[in-house]
Amino acid sequence: MxxxxxxxxxxxxxxxxxxxxxxxxxxxxxxxxxxxxxxxxxxxxxxxxxxxxxxxxxxxxxxxxxxxxxxxxxxxxxxxxxxxxxxxxxxxxxxxxxxxxxxxxxxxxxxxxxxxxxxxxxxxxxxxxxxxxxxxxxxxxxxxxxxxxxxxxxxxxxxxxxxxxxxxxxxxxxxxxxxxxxxxxxxxxxxxxxxxxxxxxxxxxxxxxxxxxxxxxxxxxxxxxxxKAEAVLRQMPEGRYSFADYLDDDAASRLPVRVAVTIEIKDGKVHLDFTGTDPQVATAMNIPSCGRPHAWLTLRMLALVQTLDRSAPLNAGLLRPLSITTPLGSLVNPEEPAATGVRHAAAIRVNDILNGAFGIALPDVLPAAASGTVIPIVMSEPKPTGGRMVQVIEPLIGGTGARRGHDGVDGRDSGISNLANNPVETVEAELGVEVLHYALRADSGGAGQWRGGCGMELSFRVLTDGSHVLGRGMERLLFRPWGQAGGQPGQPGSLVINEGHPRERRLGKIDVLEVQAGDIVTFRTPGAGGWGDPMQRAPEAVLADVEAGFVTAERARRDYGVALTDGRIDTEATAALRSAAGTSTGTVFGPERDTWDGVFAPALMDRLNAALLALPLSRRQSRRREIFETVLADLPTNFPRSPVSDTQREAAARRLETCLNTI
Structure with a gap:
C-alpha cells in the first residue's frame, strides 16, 4: 500500500x-x-x-x-x-x-x-x-x-x-x-x-x-x-460454479451459439474459465479479447463488487483479483481476421452467464436474466444532394432482471453501458421518420414474486423512399431471458413490418432492411426474467402493475393467479386460482431452451466444443455445421420452438453421440 x-x-x-x-x-x-x-x-x-x-x-x-x-x-x-x-x-x-x-x-x-x-x-x-x-x-x-x-x-x-x-x-x-x-x-x-x-x-x-x-x-x-475487491470475494462461498446460455443463432444459420463459464472463487480471488464456449463464428459476434481479462468478459464482476461495497472506487484495480481462461479460437477469443462488429451481442450473453454463475454462489443477491439485448436501430436514407445520411434512431434495450426483494427496472438496463435514449423530437428533426409509438411493452417482463423489467416497443413510419434500417444486436428472439428461484422468463423480442396490414412481414435478425416511404417498422425488445414463485407476489402489487400498464388483466389472472373484477381484486377467485396452481422453483429457462437442452445436453456440448477446438481453424465451422445438420435432420424445421417426442429426442441425442465419436 x-x-x-x-x-x-x-x-x-x-x-x-x-x-x-x-x-x-x-x-x-x-x-x-x-x-x-x-x-x-x-x-x-x-x-x-x-x-x-x-x-x-x-x-x-x-x-x-x-x-x-x-x-x-x-x-x-x-x-x-x-x-x-x-x-x-x-x-x-x-x-x-x-x-x-x-x-x-x-x-x-x-x-x-x-x-x-x-x-x-x-x-x-x-x-x-x-x-x-x-x-x-x-x-x-x-x-x-x-x-x-x-x-x-x-x-x-x-x-x-x-x-x-x-x-x-x-x-x-x-x-x-x-x-x-x-x-x-x-x-x-x-x-x-x-x-x-x-x-x-x-x-x-x-x-x-x-x-x-x-x-x-x-x-x-x-x-x-x-x-476492496478481494474483501468482497472473501465474503462469497468458495467453490466452482458453472452456467451456460445461448445466442439465438450466428445470423447466418439457425444454429444457436453457446457461451459457457465456470467460475472458481478461492481466497479472495476469482478465476473465469470460458472453456465450453463455442468456437468463433463466421459472422460478426466474436469478442476480440486477445486472451486478456477483457472489459467485455469481466464487467459483471465489477458490478458485483460495487454492489456489495459501494465505497469501492471505479478503476482497473477492481480486476486485479481476477484471472481468466479464454480458449484461443473461441467466440470469446477469436483469431484474426474474425469479424467483431456485433461483439456486444455476445458480451451481453457473457454478462448473463456470469450473472447465472455468481447467482449460484449468491442466490439472494444476483438477479434473474436481464432482457439480454441492445439494438442500436440505425436509419440510412438518401440525401437530396447525393450520398446518404446515417444516424441512430434509438439504442433500444429492455429491462433488468428481478432479484430477491426488488422488481426489475422497466425499459432500462445499464448492464454493459449507460447509453441514453434519443428524444423523439430530435430523431424526427434529423431523420425522415415519424415515431408512432415509443413505450414500455406490457406483459413482457417475466412473472415472479418480484417481476422482471418490461421491454420496449418502438414503431415508426418511414418517410423517404430507398431508406435502409439496420437493427444490429437483435437477440432473445428465441431463447428467453431466464427467471430465477421459480420466476418466469421474459417474453422474447420481435420485428414486424406493416403490422396488421396486407403487406405485413414478421422478421428475425436483419442485415440491411430496405424500406419505402409509408412502411411502418415495429421493434419489440424482450422483457427480463422474474424472481420467485409468481403465486407469492402480493395481489396488491399485481393490481398496481395492471393499473400502470405493465401487466394486462388477462395475464394477471394467468401468470399470477390474481382475478380482477371492475378494477378490484376478487379475493375469493384469487384464492381459488392460487390454490390450484403448482409451485415454481429453480432457474426457469423457458420451453425453447428446455427443448434444446433435451437433445444438446450440457455435457455433450462441452465434449463437442473441446473436439471442435482441437481441429484446425479452417475446419471448425464447416464440421460444426455438418454435425448439427446430421443431428437436426429428423427434427421439425422450427425446432426448438416446437416440442419433440421422446423418440425424436432420443434419436437425435444418439446421432450427436455418434458424431462426437467420429470427429
Whole structure:
C-alpha cells in the first residue's frame, strides 16, 4: 500500500474522477452526432504509465470499459513511429492491432500522453462510436459480415496528432473511407477537445500537488480498489460454479451459439474459465479479447463488487483479483481476421452467464436474466444532394432482471453501458421518420414474486423512399431471458413490418432492411426474467402493475393467479386460482431452451466444443455445421420452438453421440 495520507488519497481520487467527468461533458457538448450528443456512446478516462485506467467516470458515457488496456497501442506506436512527444495523440480502431483496446471498427480510440518536465505522468483516453467508417454496409456494422475486412477502415495505432498538428495523411484516409466524413470529423475534434480538457486539469493538479504525489496516487488508488475487491470475494462461498446460455443463432444459420463459464472463487480471488464456449463464428459476434481479462468478459464482476461495497472506487484495480481462461479460437477469443462488429451481442450473453454463475454462489443477491439485448436501430436514407445520411434512431434495450426483494427496472438496463435514449423530437428533426409509438411493452417482463423489467416497443413510419434500417444486436428472439428461484422468463423480442396490414412481414435478425416511404417498422425488445414463485407476489402489487400498464388483466389472472373484477381484486377467485396452481422453483429457462437442452445436453456440448477446438481453424465451422445438420435432420424445421417426442429426442441425442465419436 502507498504511504500517501489516506485523506489526501481520497481527495486526489475525487479530483481525478472529476477530471474524467469534465472530459466526458466536454466531449458530449461539442460532439456532432446523435451517438455523442444524445446516446452518449463514448467514454473518457485517465490511464497510468501501465496503460490501465486509474480514474473513470461513474455516471456519464459507456460504463463497461474500465478494464481496457492502452499500453499495447502505445507500445505499437513507439515501435513504429518513434517516441511520444507533447502534443501527440494516438488513434486506433483495430481490435487486433490494439490488442483489444478497440473492439469493433466504428469505435475510434484516442490516447494522449500528459507530460510534466519532459516526462509522461499519465495518459488521457477517450473513445467515440462513429456513424460510419466504411465497409460493406452503412454504419459499418452487420451481423453477417464474415471477416473484419468487410467492416470498414482498419486503423492500426497511429499518430493522428504530431506535436499538436493533425496529420493530413491520416485525415485524408479517414475522410475517404466514410459515408459521413463531416460528422466523423466533428466527433473527432470533440474527442481532441476532451483530451485537451484532461490535459489542462491534470496540469492544474500537478501545480497543486506535484508529480510525485500524483503518480504515487495512481497506483495507490488501484491497490485500494484491489483490496476492496478481494474483501468482497472473501465474503462469497468458495467453490466452482458453472452456467451456460445461448445466442439465438450466428445470423447466418439457425444454429444457436453457446457461451459457457465456470467460475472458481478461492481466497479472495476469482478465476473465469470460458472453456465450453463455442468456437468463433463466421459472422460478426466474436469478442476480440486477445486472451486478456477483457472489459467485455469481466464487467459483471465489477458490478458485483460495487454492489456489495459501494465505497469501492471505479478503476482497473477492481480486476486485479481476477484471472481468466479464454480458449484461443473461441467466440470469446477469436483469431484474426474474425469479424467483431456485433461483439456486444455476445458480451451481453457473457454478462448473463456470469450473472447465472455468481447467482449460484449468491442466490439472494444476483438477479434473474436481464432482457439480454441492445439494438442500436440505425436509419440510412438518401440525401437530396447525393450520398446518404446515417444516424441512430434509438439504442433500444429492455429491462433488468428481478432479484430477491426488488422488481426489475422497466425499459432500462445499464448492464454493459449507460447509453441514453434519443428524444423523439430530435430523431424526427434529423431523420425522415415519424415515431408512432415509443413505450414500455406490457406483459413482457417475466412473472415472479418480484417481476422482471418490461421491454420496449418502438414503431415508426418511414418517410423517404430507398431508406435502409439496420437493427444490429437483435437477440432473445428465441431463447428467453431466464427467471430465477421459480420466476418466469421474459417474453422474447420481435420485428414486424406493416403490422396488421396486407403487406405485413414478421422478421428475425436483419442485415440491411430496405424500406419505402409509408412502411411502418415495429421493434419489440424482450422483457427480463422474474424472481420467485409468481403465486407469492402480493395481489396488491399485481393490481398496481395492471393499473400502470405493465401487466394486462388477462395475464394477471394467468401468470399470477390474481382475478380482477371492475378494477378490484376478487379475493375469493384469487384464492381459488392460487390454490390450484403448482409451485415454481429453480432457474426457469423457458420451453425453447428446455427443448434444446433435451437433445444438446450440457455435457455433450462441452465434449463437442473441446473436439471442435482441437481441429484446425479452417475446419471448425464447416464440421460444426455438418454435425448439427446430421443431428437436426429428423427434427421439425422450427425446432426448438416446437416440442419433440421422446423418440425424436432420443434419436437425435444418439446421432450427436455418434458424431462426437467420429470427429
Amino acid at each position: 502507498s504511504s500517501l495520507d489516506p485523506v489526501l488519497l481520497e481527495i486526489l481520487g475525487n479530483k481525478f474522477a472529476s477530471v474524467t467527468e469534465e472530459m466526458c461533458l466536454t466531449l458530449q457538448r461539442t460532439g456532432r452526432t446523435l451517438y455523442v450528443k444524445e446516446t452518449a456512446d463514448f467514454a473518457c478516462a485517465l490511464a497510468g504509465l501501465d496503460g490501465r485506467f486509474f480514474a473513470y467516470p461513474r455516471s456519464i458515457g459507456v460504463s463497461g470499459f474500465v478494464g481496457l488496456e492502452c499500453l499495447p497501442a502505445i507500445e505499437a506506436v513507439i515501435a513504429t513511429q518513434g517516441a511520444l512527444e507533447p502534443g501527440d495523440v494516438i488513434l486506433t480502431n483495430d481490435p487486433y492491432r490494439s490488442t483489444g483496446l478497440a473492439t469493433h471498427l466504428p469505435d475510434l480510440h484516442m490516447i494522449e500522453p500528459y507530460f510534466h518536465d519532459g516526462e509522461i505522468v499519465a495518459y488521457g483516453w477517450c473513445f467515440v462510436h462513429c456513424s460510419d467508417v466504411g465497409g460493406r454496409v452503412a454504419s459499418s456494422i452487420s451481423p453477417v459480415n464474415t471477416e473484419i475486412f468487410q467492416e470498414g477502415l482498419r486503423i492500426p495505432p497511429v499518430k493522428l496528432m504530431r506535436r499538436g498538428e493533425m496529420s493530413p495523411e491520416v485525415k485524408l484516409f479517414l475522410d475517404a473511407n466514410s459515408r459521413t466524413p463531416e460528422a466523423n470529423m466533428g466527433d473527432i475534434r470533440a474527442m481532441l477537445a476532451s483530451l485537451a480538457t484532461g490535459r489542462r486539469r491534470v496540469a492544474q493538479m500537478l501545480g497543486q500537488h506535484g508529480a510525485s504525489e500524483l503518480t504515487a496516487a495512481q497506483e495507490a488508488l488501484m491497490s485500494y480498489a484491489a483490496g
